[in-house]
Amino acid sequence: xxxxxxxxxxxxxxxxxxxxxxxxxxxxxxxxxxxxxxxxxxxxxxxxxxxxxxxxxxxxxxxxxxxxxxxxxxxxxxxxxxxxxxxxxxxxxxxxxxxxxxxxxxxxxxxxxxxxxxxxxxxxxxxxxxxxxxxxxxxxxxxxxxxxxxxxxxxxxxxxxxxxxxxxxxxxxxxxxxxxxxxxxxxxxxxxxxxxxxxxxxxxxxxxxxxxxxxxxxxxxxxxxxxxxxxxxxxxxxxxxxxxxxxxxxxxxxxxxxxxxxxxxxxxxxx
Amino acid sequence: xxxxxxxxxxxxxxxxxxxxxxxxxxxxxxxxxxxxxxxxxxxxxxxxxxxxxxxxxxxxxxxxxxxxxxxxxxxxxxxxxxxxxxxxxxxxxxxxxxxxxxxxxxxxxxxxxxxxxxxxxxxxxxxxxxxxxxxxxxxxxxxxxxxxxxxxxxxxxxxxxxxxxxxxxxxxxxxxxxxxxxxxxxxxxxxxxxxxxxxxxxxxxxxxxxxxxxxxxxxxxxxxxxxxxxxxxxxxxxxxxxxxxxxxxxxxxxxxxxxxxxxxxxxxxxxxxxxxxxxxxxxxxxxxxxxxxxxxxxxxxxxxxxxxxxxxxxxxxx
Amino acid sequence: xxxxxxxxxxxxxxxxxxxxxxxxxxxxxxxxxxxxxxxxxxxxxxxxxxxxxxxxxxxxxxxxxxxxxxxxxxxxxxxxxxxxxxxxxxxxxxxxxxxxxxxxxxxxxxxxxxxxxxxxxxxxxxxxxxxxxxxxxxxxxxxxxxxxxxxxxxxxxxxxxxxxxxxxxxxxxxxxxxxxxxxxxxxxxxxxxxxxxxxxxxxxxxxxxxxxxxxxxxxxxxxxxxxxxxxxxxxxxxxxxxxxxxxxxxxxxxxxxxxxxxxxxxxxxxxxxxxxxxxxxxxxxxxxxxxxxxxxxxxxxxxxxxxxxxxxxxxxxxxxxxxxxxxxxxxxxxxxxxxxxxxxxxxxxxxxxxxxxxxxxxxxxxxxxxxxxxxxxxxxxxx
Numbered sequence: 001x002x003x004x005x006x007x008x009x010x011x012x013x014x015x016x017x018x019x020x021x022x023x024x025x026x027x028x029x030x031x032x033x034x035x036x037x038x039x040x041x042x043x044x045x046x047x048x049x050x051x052x053x054x055x056x057x058x059x060x061x062x063x064x065x066x067x068x069x070x071x072x073x074x075x076x077x078x079x080x081x082x083x084x085x086x087x088x089x090x091x092x093x094x095x096x097x098x099x100x101x102x103x104x105x106x107x108x109x110x111x112x113x114x115x116x117x118x119x120x121x122x123x124x125x126x127x128x129x130x131x132x133x134x135x136x137x138x139x140x141x142x143x144x145x146x147x148x149x150x151x152x153x154x155x156x157x158x159x160x161x162x163x164x165x166x167x168x169x170x171x172x173x174x175x176x177x178x179x180x181x182x183x184x185x186x187x188x189x190x191x192x193x194x195x196x197x198x199x200x201x202x203x204x205x206x207x208x209x210x211x212x213x214x215x216x217x218x219x220x221x222x223x224x225x226x227x228x229x230x231x232x233x234x235x236x237x238x239x240x241x242x243x244x245x246x247x248x249x250x251x252x253x254x255x256x257x258x259x260x261x262x263x264x265x266x267x268x269x270x271x
Numbered sequence: 272x273x274x275x276x277x278x279x280x281x282x283x284x285x286x287x288x289x290x291x292x293x294x295x296x297x298x299x300x301x302x303x304x305x306x307x308x309x310x311x312x313x314x315x316x317x318x319x320x321x322x323x324x325x326x327x328x329x330x331x332x333x334x335x336x337x338x339x340x341x342x343x344x345x346x347x348x349x350x351x352x353x354x355x356x357x358x359x360x361x362x363x364x365x366x367x368x369x370x371x372x373x374x375x376x377x378x379x380x381x382x383x384x385x386x387x388x389x390x391x392x393x394x395x396x397x398x399x400x401x402x403x404x405x406x407x408x409x410x411x412x413x414x415x416x417x418x419x420x421x422x423x424x425x426x427x428x429x430x431x432x433x434x435x436x437x438x439x440x441x442x443x444x445x446x447x448x449x450x451x452x453x454x455x456x457x458x459x460x461x462x463x464x465x466x467x468x469x470x471x472x473x474x475x476x477x478x479x480x481x482x483x484x485x486x487x488x489x490x491x492x493x494x495x496x497x498x499x500x501x502x503x504x505x506x507x508x509x510x511x512x513x514x515x516x517x518x519x520x521x522x523x524x525x526x527x528x529x530x531x532x533x534x535x536x537x538x539x540x541x542x543x544x545x546x547x548x549x550x551x552x553x554x555x556x557x558x559x560x561x562x563x564x565x566x567x568x569x570x571x572x573x574x575x576x577x578x579x580x581x582x583x584x585x586x587x588x589x
Numbered sequence: 590x591x592x593x594x595x596x597x598x599x600x601x602x603x604x605x606x607x608x609x610x611x612x613x614x615x616x617x618x619x620x621x622x623x624x625x626x627x628x629x630x631x632x633x634x635x636x637x638x639x640x641x642x643x644x645x646x647x648x649x650x651x652x653x654x655x656x657x658x659x660x661x662x663x664x665x666x667x668x669x670x671x672x673x674x675x676x677x678x679x680x681x682x683x684x685x686x687x688x689x690x691x692x693x694x695x696x697x698x699x700x701x702x703x704x705x706x707x708x709x710x711x712x713x714x715x716x717x718x719x720x721x722x723x724x725x726x727x728x729x730x731x732x733x734x735x736x737x738x739x740x741x742x743x744x745x746x747x748x749x750x751x752x753x754x755x756x757x758x759x760x761x762x763x764x765x766x767x768x769x770x771x772x773x774x775x776x777x778x779x780x781x782x783x784x785x786x787x788x789x790x791x792x793x794x795x796x797x798x799x800x801x802x803x804x805x806x807x808x809x810x811x812x813x814x815x816x817x818x819x820x821x822x823x824x825x826x827x828x829x830x831x832x833x834x835x836x837x838x839x840x841x842x843x844x845x846x847x848x849x850x851x852x853x854x855x856x857x858x859x860x861x862x863x864x865x866x867x868x869x870x871x872x873x874x875x876x877x878x879x880x881x882x883x884x885x886x887x888x889x890x891x892x893x894x895x896x897x898x899x900x901x902x903x904x905x906x907x908x909x910x911x912x913x914x915x916x917x918x919x920x921x922x923x924x925x926x927x928x929x930x931x932x933x934x935x936x937x938x939x940x941x942x943x944x945x946x947x948x949x950x951x952x953x954x955x956x957x958x959x960x961x962x963x964x965x966x967x968x969x970x971x972x
Contacts, residue, residue, distance in 0.1 A: 008395075009494060020392035023385050024404055027411040027465060030422030033432070037425065045425050047432045087328055090321035098318035110325065113333055115571050117523025119540035120560045123547050124336035127343075147333050150325065171686040173674045174651055174757075175700035175747065182674075185699075189690040208415045210526050215544075225417050232530065236425055244418030251413045 031248060038241035045236060060242040069227035070246070073207060076138065076223055080145040080206035081199050087146065088153030088198055095154075096161045107158075114151040118211040121147060126215040136218025144216055145206040152205055153198035160194020193261055200254050207250060341564070344557030354558035364542070368562075371539040374456055374528070375521035379514050381461035386468030386513065387506075393469070394476040405473075412466035420530050423459045424450060427531070455531035456538070460521055467520065468513040475509025512577040519570045523563060539563050604629040604787050605650070605755065610659035612645050612811075619645045621811035622659075627789060629754075632781050634790045634798040637808030643791050646808070647757055650789065652676050663755070679748035680757040684764060685740040687732035693743050694719070694728040700751040718746040721780075738769045745777075749784070758790045762797065774800050795835055799823075807831055823877075829960035832875045839881065839927040840965050841874040854923030858899045859951045866958065873957040878930035880953040883917050883939060889946040897951050903927065905943045919945055 008016075033047070038056055040049025060066050091110060095103055113121060125147070129140045168190060172182035188195070210225045217226040228243050344354050358364050389408065393401045411419070426433055427449040434446040449455050479502075487501040488494070525540040532538065537545070539559055546556035605627035612620040620642045627633055635643035648654040650661060652673030661668040668676060687696050697718050701711040719725045722742040732740055741761055748756055762770045778801055781788055792798055798805050799819040807815035807822065807830075815822050815831035826832035829840070843851035843858065845866040851858055853874070860874060883905075884892065894900050903919035906926075915937050917929045929947060931937050939945060 012494065016388055016392055016395075019388045020404065023389050023465070024407050026385070026462065027407050030419050030426060030462070031411065031414055033426060034418055034422040037422075044430070046430075047435075087325045091325040094318050094321035098321075100319045106322065110329070113329070115519075115567065116337070117525075117540060117563055117567060119523060119525045119543055120337070120340070120564060121333070123543055123556060123560060124340040125332065126547070127340055127553070128332070128336040143332050147329070150329070154325070165684055165686060167682045167684060167686040168688060170651075170653055170673075171680065171682055171744075171747075172688070172699065172703075173653075174676075174678060174680040176674050176677075176703040176751065177699075178672070178674050181703065186688050186690075190688075192690075204413065208417070210417050225415070228417055228421070232421060232424070236421075236428075240421055241425075244415060244421055247415035247418050251415060252410065255409065255413050 034241050034244045035248065037238060038245040040238065043238065045238060045241075056238040056242045060239050060246075063239070066224075066227060066239065066243065069222055069224045070243075072141075072221055073224040076141045076145060076213075077203050077206040079138070079142045080149050081202045083142065083146045084149040084153045084202035085195060085199050088150055088157055088202075089195070091150075091154050092157035092161055096158055097166070110154050111151045113147050118148065122212045122215040125212065129216065135216060136221050138221065140216045141213065141221070141223065144212040145209055146202075148209065148212065149202035149205045152201035156198035156201060157191065157194045160191040160197070164190045196261055197258055200258050204251060204254050208247065340553075340557050341561050342557075343553045344555075344561050347554035347557070354554045355562075357555060358558050358562065367537050367539055367542045370453065370536050371522055374453060374460070374538060375518050377457050378460045378464055378521045379518045381457065382464040382468045382517050383510065383514055385461065386465050386472060387510075389465070390469045390472040390476055390509075393473050397477075408466045408469050411462075416463065416526055419463065420459055420527050423455070423462065424530055427455055427458065450531055451533040453532065453536045456528045456536075459527045459531045460524060463527060464517045464521065467517050471513040471516070472506065472509040475506055479505045508577055512574055515570055515574045515577070519567050519574070522566060601628040601630060603627070604664060605789075606660070606662040606665075607646070607650075608660040608662065610646065610649065610661065611657045612642075612649060612654060613657045618811050620649070620656075623811075623813055625806060625813060625816070627787065628804075630785045630787055631804060632778075632788045632790065632802045634792060634802035634805045635808055636792060636795060636798040636805050638793055641808040642811035643806075643808040644759060645811075647759055647789065647791050650755075651678060651680050651757055677751070677753050678755045678757060679751070679753035681741070681744045681748050681759070681761040683760045685732070685737075685744045685761075687740055687743055687747070689732055692729050692731060693724060693735070696732065696743055697746045697750050699747065704751065714750055718750045721749075722746045737765050738773060741765065741773060742776075745780070749786070754787060756786050756788045758788060760792055761790075763792075763794075770797070771800075777801060807834060809834070825955060826875070828964070829873055829875065829957045830964040832955065832957075833965050837878050837928060837930075839876045839878060841876070841925060841927075843872040843874050845870040845872045853901065854921060854925070856901060858901075859897070860954065860956050861951060863956045863958070870958065873960050875955045875957065876927075876949050876953065878916065878928040879914075881927065881929045881947055881949045882931070883919060883929040883937060883945045883947055885939060886944050886946065889948075894948065898948050899951060899954075900946050900948045903945050903947050905939050905941055905945055907941060908937065908939055917945075919947060921947075 037045055037047065037049070039052050039054070040047070041051040041053040041055070042049050095107055095110075122144070125140075125144045126135065129135045129137075134140045164187065169179075169182045169187045172186040173179060177185060208225065209223075210229060213223045213226045214229055217223070222230070224243055224247065228240055231237065231240055345352065347354075358368075389404060393404050393408075395401065396404075425431055428434075429446040429448070431449075433449070434443075437443045438446070449458065483505070484497060484501055487497045492500060523540055524538075525544065528538045529541050529544075532541070540563070543556045543559045543563070546552045546559070603626045607623055607625040607627075610620055610623045611618065623642075623646060635646060637643045645654060649656050650668075652668070652671065656669060663676075688699065691699065694715055698711055698715045701714060706714075716725075719728055722745060724739060724742055724746070727735060727739060732743065735743065744761065762773055765773065774797060790798075790801060802819065804817060805815070805819055805822055806813045809830055815827050815835075817827075822831055823835050826835065832838045833840070841853050843853050843860070845851045845860075845863075846857070846868055848864065848866050849860055849862045851860050851866075851872055851874070858874075860872070863872075866872065883903075889900070901921055903921045906918040906920055909916045909918075910933065913933055914930055915933050917931075917937055917939055919927050919929065921927065927947060929937075
């Protein structure tokens, strides 16, 4: 009766609903607030804003530093996605298909970057690149982002691969395809949802990554979050709200794509 | 560890692999008289070659630097446990540890209190409103962390909307100080951690058979007793794993405390960065990092104990 | 049955030869020294419970498993070191295993595309296959838009389109409901007759095995324990395991008193002439329930026992009406449980607790001198 709304006492039910509504508003508040502020005309972020304007967007898009940062973010995120998927694919295959002992432990090792606090990974990788003289390079950004993106691609692909019946690949082999041909022609299309989800996760992780990027950044190369971070520490200009809104928009877009893909995938595999 | 929760939200739902008898390969000892040993060995390690690219990558860029960092704690500036002694002996550093744990504890408490009703409501109404609630949770989780933290910075500042609203309502006379101190950190982090409570807890609640609760009430339990004696114990695993995860994540969070917190009330992650970037004191930073990793891994071990299922599954049979 | 007799008369050639085939996983022998000849054009079924080694043997034929030792010869050439995609064997899998991202047509065309056949020839063959399995109208659908039976037909078409000499089928109908399964079994039998292809079929369903195949190989614990036509295996099981595995059976424990006489619970019975029986030797008698008759005391008195028949007294435990047939469970004086089955039309006017006389012809009862207790257990057969 505590899990069937109709059997609940009305007082409890409405109490729960109103509390939940407030919490949901609490969750939405900063997101909506920042989007609204990016259109507000007040330099001092007064709310409600005295008027509406697009001038902060103009400032953002006309500022070469912000644009460079946005472009760098995109470049790093795309490269991270490519490498994370390229490394994650064979790993997922080995973990799901392999018959060797200790697969659970290996899975743990591969997901460790998800568990170890980011700050520690950042400091450790920073120390390495400092020694090698690589800080502030595209290479250092991509490598550090791949470390934290890799568990996401591995887990996504594993989930998808576990659901993919291996006998479909075997069927391709018995039909005359070599194992490699079968994997490319049959298995990859079959686990595409997992591969795409993994790629999206890797992209989002890199796109939104702050801690590692702040440590890797140099004046000549910084991603959007780094630019936001350094600007934030000086003042709270509404241009940051614009950058935030763009980050939010991209996250929502990627979430939407992922949800659409999942729905299509579920429709395609009736169980 | 946030990742696992973040992913269940979007990735296709995990379901059991179909069919297949349990594999006998791999578990059986490799001692067969009639077969050449090499055959058995290659069978035993079948498919493990594919692990090498990622293993080499992580080895070079993750494990090696991590071990290197941890070693510096006992090697720099002089070999020995001096850094650790300093970490526990110095009262300023002890203060950092105290801050870290109390903030993590408070954040866990608040996010549990706020996450529980949300998870409950989503379980009660899985479609319509509940679906929207879930979408809001997912949206907030996947929205840029920096953007949300910035938003809280603006909301909570002395001239911010919240202070203004409270003053306009006559509740307070002068602005509350809610940023650049631990209050701001706790508010911002509790907000960020709510989704990490809601999702595992909601999964646990959805798995509870409503008939059990009906049985409870038929047996004569009042709604009050039913809640505390039946419902809450059934949610316990979700509450524990969610709470534990939030606690561990809070210990290692850097962005939100660095932006919403003050210079005096530092937490462990900020302390590590400060030691590295401002004081170049790698030894002390490393000792602090080792401490943080140790706590994280121990707690994560308990977290895993609460998740019985094997992540890779045994779907390798033919 | 006539097909079987004809085939045997023609002395067909051996196509596939399994020689001392073994498959071990560590200490565990999944396939234990199997030798078997498969005739060109025959429909052979591997029958056994799960874990009996039948699927592993099929996998070795397909090339997905490498034998630990032994040989697989096709037309005299060894297949052991040929990778599965070069074996030119067709296979239909348990869960259809169609390519979910391809249309029905592209699924069937897949083996031809891999073999780089010219487009015109490819289309011609695919069209012919679509017609053969009656799926012309569904050519552009995705597998997920088909019913289970249609999906299975696509799988069969895909396995046949490149004209392999051997078709392997691994419990292909297991996922379908009973009615559909029977329809497809009939289709499959006709297909086999029309194409003359060699089919090796794996199932755990004995009725399916009987319905489809010319010969059945019964697997247990990695060994073939019975090989022959369904008729022979049922009527004259080579051992007690096959007897209890196929259909229902009554087992009586006897003590031999010569080559053709034995005692059962102290009573003398005639048994089939069995060479080498020693007096006092433990012997097992197997009688199919439908070969036994249960007569009330009055009926028995009215019909004297014919020569070549045996009779024991028993008490009726339970009479069950099953539609076309009836069964009667009885208990002999010595406490041996037996089941007697008769067509309902014949009638069995018996009641629980009544005395009955159970009769059977000596020629219908099989005699075994060696057996394991677990053989008499219906469910035994898996590891």
